[in-house]
Amino acid sequence: MKDVTQLSDGWGLRHEDTVLPARVPGCVHTDLLAAGIISDPFIGANEHDIAWVGDQAWAYTARLTADTAHERTDLVFDGLDTAAEITLDGKVLGRTRNMHRTHRFDVTGRAGELQVRFTPAREEAEAVRKTVGDRPNVYPEPSQYIRKMACSFGWDWGPTVVTAGIWRPARLEHWSTARIAQARPVVTVTGAQGRVEIHLTVERTGGGAGRLLTARASVAGTDTEVTFADGHALLVLDVPEPELWWPRGYGKQPLYDLTVALADGDDTLDTWRRRIGFRTIELDRTPDAYGTGFTLVVNGVRLFARGVNWIPDDVLPSRVTPERYRHRLTQAADANVDLVRVWGGGIYEDDTFYDVCDELGLMVWQDFLFACSAYPEEQPLRGEVEAEARENVVRLMPHPSLVLWNGNNENLWGFRDWGWEPELAGDSWGGGYYLELLPRVVAELDPTRPYTAGSPWSGSWDHHPNDPAHGTHHSWEVWNRRDYAEYRDSVPRFVAEFGWQAPPALATLQRALPGEDLAPDSPGMLHHQKAEDGNGKLDRGVARHFALPRGTGAGFDRWHYLTQLVQARAVAAGIEHWRSHWPRCAGTVVWQLNDCWPVSSWAAVDGDGRLKPLYHELRRLYADRLLTLQPTADGVALCLVNQAAVPWRAEVTVRRTAAEGTVTARVPLTVEVGARDAVRTPLPADLLGLDGEFLVADVDGLRAVYFPVPDREFPYARPDFDVRVESVPGAADTVDVVVSAHTLVRDLLLQPDRLAPDAVSDTGLVTLLPGEEGRIRVGGWAGPDAEQARAAIFCVEPS
Structure with a gap:
């Protein structure tokens, strides 16, 4: 052995x-x-x-x-x-x-x-x-x-x-006679029958050359064995009626232990074990009236991908433990994420990452590791690229969570649009990898999974690589140059990257910048802002909607809240719009879930693992059922998205409400939404004509609000609310912070780390109407101190 x-x-x-x-x-x-x-x-x-x-x-x-x-x-x-x-x-x-x-x-x-x-x-x-x-x-x-x-x-x-x-x-590794050099399981499902074809490669010692060996395989109560005298063997296991693996929200995630043993007579020489799942995966790129689609189909079910981009969780990746992987990916799952894209400027993650995704039902989109650069295709790199691709395809292919191989991040776009083509003057740049080598490797080794040449990629050079009508699209013009409302100007087929920046939690900043008098442009804040003109873009994003705060102390606290608020609103504007256009748009992958250090960034979870308001907003935006009010060319549409497996009969109440909270019109609407469907319904004209008013829609515990003008133009009353703190019986260091509104309180946010560095809350942004209560559960803080809790609360105020 x-x-x-x-x-x-x-x-x-x-x-x-x-x-x-x-x-x-x-x-x-x-x-x-x-x-x-x-x-x-x-x-x-x-x-x-x-x-x-x-x-x-x-x-x-x-x-x-x-x-x-x-x-x-x-x-x-x-x-x-x-x-x-x-x-x-x-x-x-x-x-x-x-x-x-x-x-x-x-x-x-x-x-x-x-x-x-x-x-x-x-x-x-x-x-x-x-x-x-x-x-x-x-x-x-x-x-x-x-x-x-x-x-x-x-x-x-x-x-x-x-x-x-x-x-x-x-x-x-000490061994005799032979060892398992590679086991490559190809898992397929046809009708009710599962099949595992194990392509086995063995390495032999001189004494083991030509010796008759036995390979045995077992999965789901099915066994097989073969004898062979060379370096290769094929074992086939037919599994009747296996339970299918599904993405979270669509079914269960049954996993089966697959074991391969190599034996010389009665002596076991080596063993190989993995967990596998049975499922089918297709990528529907069929042309249609809107362009070229990009829809994931799992077990025959078409789905809208609710995704996040993943970067290495630490700039020193050896520090990322199995426990940390599980915690971070569980955070993703708890935010109703069902797809994680492993981005091409990082690493092929540790096996634990994919194991946890298998268990949680998180689909994995895996980039090959090329990002934002022209890559030479000559030696010594070409041989390394092919060897790396072959090894990692075989290493990762047992995982049912892996649903897509992607050739690169933004390099096809860069070649066509960023001035690379004339600068290269015919030199290699990576196109041979993405369009020839990598698809050949995937087709040979892992034929059950789709491959796409890049992200973004329109599918061919017949269209611009980042054409929103064809394939995957990266939407960065809005963050770089525009207001977040302009996400609504287009309906890409699949939004593989988009996002908006915000600083990390205050406690994270205080730990990373000890003793600094924090201001948006203080030295440490600028050092921990790596984006080109990052603070300028943050400020312009705020200034389009609010008076821009300045300075330290209360000015910084206000800026910090508003930048985090705008980040959450920006991502919400995109996802609400694009989800409401399912099935034309078949997915959004937010940039990004996580950070690798404490920094102002697009992440929903900051570099110390604290949750930004965006995280809580993602949980709402990616829930099976989503309610939103969307502006249209001639009014406002009530949009309901139902990604659940059963129809939704939605009894919606829509109110037109004055700034001080008086309801000026109320309309009940019944909307039938089919399973895995989305419906856009124009609102009646008597609800519109908003002058100093806003709309509120409620159904089944979900709320949507629509304000017709930026906040700085809306006649808000000064927010008036009470705060009390209640102990939670049987839960040490856990309290409920209860906010009672006397006026409209828009986008109230309790920042739990202001109560205690390790405190967490279960709620992000909340909008309350007069007479309503909001209950926020806080763990890691014993309280009860209503004044301290109130000091940790922010909301929209009149300009």
Whole structure:
């Protein structure tokens, strides 16, 4: 039987004449932090102070002893970041230049000092650049010349922290006769029959060459075995009537243990285990009257994808534990998200990520790792790209949650629209990867899943790559230049990226910028704002709707609230509009769910894991049933979206209401909404003609409001409300904050971290009419202090 020795202990990190204790998996930065040699790059402007780390050579050392009980010993690294030379007892085992691959070396019978020496990533990248020539890049770093997490070199939401190290587990594998080198399960469903075809590749020792071996496989009570004498075998398992895996909200997520064992007679040599699910996935790109669709179809059911974009959850990715993956993805699921796009400037995530998505019913859209740059297609990169793609397709394909492979992020768009084509003058730029190599790899290895060449991508060069009428669309003009209301100007077929920035929670800022007198333009705030003209765009977004606050203290607090409010409203404007146009629009993928450090960004969950108001808004926007009021060319439409499996008979009450809260008209409406359907109904004319008035629609606990003018033009009364705090029986450190409104109170927000840094609330923005109560449950704060609670509450005020 194969024996495995994990190489997690006994490592040292050598730099010049110093050797420090090192942890594997880990990276140079985590070891230097543990030794107290560098300061936390997330605090203040420390990012600059520790920049030297990424420009130095580093070496990890450990002692290996020889194994004599097996024919073969392999040294295996699941991830080396990135350009490394591996030596044992002074002799070179090999060299690596790809963070996204596994590396294996034969060390049979050998012992001595193991050294993994890392060349600085920029040095390696510049050497490749000299070989292949310059290529355009959105950022002034050489990320496209090295197969490394691109956002290590900085992004418009991330710091520049260029890592190195043994970032995934290392081990010794001791084996005899043969081992399982690869098991590739192709899972299909036809009618009520499931099938698993396992394409098995084995590696043999010299003594195992030509030996008759047996492979046995088992899943869902079905077993099979084959005998073979070469390096390959095919095992087929037919499973009658398996339970189907569904995305969350559409059904259950049954998972089946698939086991493959390799045996020599009665002796088991090696085993391989994964969990799989049975389901079908299609991508409907059929042309229609509106253009070219882009609709995911799971088990024959067409669905509107309620998605978020995922970036690495830490700029030091070895720090992301299984528990952290589960927590963050559970946050996504609790916000009614059903699709997570793993973005191409990051990493192929750890197996735990996909395991949790399998369990939670979160569909995964997986980018291949290319983003916002022209990528050379010459060696040494081309061979690395193909090897990386092949390995990761096979590694991830057992997961039923994986529903789509995507060739790149924005590179097809960049080639056509960002001046790359003339600058390249015929040089390679990655098109051969996205349009030839990667689809060939997916078709060969994982034929059950769809592939798309990029995001955005219209499906062919016959249309602009970012044409909203064809395929996937990235909507960034609104954030960059316009008011969020202009999301309603178009109906893309699938919105794969859009978003709006806001700062993180106050407690996150206070931790990251200790002692700073916070202001929108204070030094730390500007350092933790990486987007081009980010604060200018934030300010313009606020100023279109509100008087723009200035300064520190109360001025900063008001700016902080309004920027977070506008972020939530902006994303709501887009999703409400696009969902109401289902099935023409078949999905939205918000940029972004998470952050990798404390920063002003588009995230719904900030870099310390605190929830922004956007998070709570996503939970409303992505619920099965959504109620919204949408302006039209000749009035206002009542829109109801029903993504549930049963019809919805909606008894809606629509009120026209004066600014002080008096109801001036009331209309009951009955709307029949079919299962998985959306209905847009024009409101009666007698509800319109709003002058100093607004509309409120209510049904089944859902509320929508419509104000015909920006807030700064609306005649709000000064908000008047009472606050009381009630203990929750049997729940320590949990209270209800109850707000009683005497006037219209629009977009009330309680910021729980102002009560205690770790406090959380179950509610985001709330609009109350006179006489209404809002109840907000707060955990992690004992209270009861009504004045303290009131000080943590913000709402819209007259300009």
